[in-house]
Amino acid sequence: MSSKNANISKSFLRSPAGVLATWFWSGLMPFAPGTWGSLAALPFAYFIQYYGGWIALLIASIVVFLIGWWASHIFEKEAGVEDPGAVVIDEVAGQWLVLLPAGLDPLLYLVGFVLFRLVDIFKPWPACWFDRNVHGGLGIMLDDVVAALYGLGVVYFLSIQLAG
Numbered sequence: 001m002s003s004k005n006a007n008i009s010k011s012f013l014r015s016p017a018g019v020l021a022t023w024f025w026s027g028l029m030p031f032a033p034g035t036w037g038s039l040a041a042l043p044f045a046y047f048i049q050y051y052g053g054w055i056a057l058l059i060a061s062i063v064v065f066l067i068g069w070w071a072s073h074i075f076e077k078e079a080g081v082e083d084p085g086a087v088v089i090d091e092v093a094g095q096w097l098v099l100l101p102a103g104l105d106p107l108l109y110l111v112g113f114v115l116f117r118l119v120d121i122f123k124p125w126p127a128c129w130f131d132r133n134v135h136g137g138l139g140i141m142l143d144d145v146v147a148a149l150y151g152l153g154v155v156y157f158l159s160i161q162l163a164g
Contacts, residue, residue, distance in 0.1 A: 008086070012078050020089055021071040027088035035117055037088025041095040042109060054100045061096040065141055068093055073137025083140050090141045094120060094148035101156040108155055108162070115151035123147050 012018045013025065026040035027033040048057045068089035075087050098116040102108035123131050127147035134142050 008075075008079050008084075017071040017074040018078075020067055021075040021087045023088045023092050027086040033085050033088055034091050034120060037091035038095045038113060038116055038120070040088075041092040042099075042113060044092070045096050045099045046104065046109070048096075049099070049102070049104055054103070057096055057100055061093050061100075064089060064096065065093045065145060068141045069137040071137070072140040076137065076140070082135065087140055090144040091116075091120065093141060094144035094151075097145060097148040098151035098155055100152060101159040103159070105159070105162070108159055111158060112151060112155045115154055116148060119147040119150045120144055124150055 008018070013022065013028070019025070022028055023037050023040050026036045029036040044060075045057060048060050052059075071089055072087045075084055076082060079086075095113070095116050098112040099109060102112050119127070123143060124147065127143045127150075130139065130146050131143035133139075
């Protein structure tokens with residue numbers, strides 16, 4: 001675990017907030033936890049899209065956003081640091097938004113994964129504004145969701161091109 005998360009107890013990591021904030025511990029990977037969190041979100045997205053379509057994935061994104069707001073707030077307080085690296089539920093909500101128009105297309109999933117990682121890392125405006133100015137659990141979640149809208153637009157455009 002990185003030094004940014006050194007104050008987290010093992011018992012907290014087994015709590016609902018710890019498990020969800022780290023998205024089933026994928027955020028505890030020592031290198032690039034956000035990438036691991038996004039990767040861990042993919043099979044869930046596929047399963048949700050397979051059984052419920054894009055509307056189910058949109059609803060799941062909203063639910064995960066709300067749960068993430070709560071869980072990341074608690075994790076941040078437990079860790080004693082702002083925006084702990086192990087919190088990756090924000091990546092899950094953002095990744096799922098990018099994949100809304102992907103359907104079950106593996107190529108669009110790959111493109112959506114790469115695009116989301118890029119926009120999450122570089123945080124184009126207004127995501128960077130939210131990253132700097134909104135704090136706590138809401139801030140952790142909001143900048144990734146705003147950044148995801150860029151990836152969503154590109155995947156939507158590509159899905160139309162591939163269908164046409």
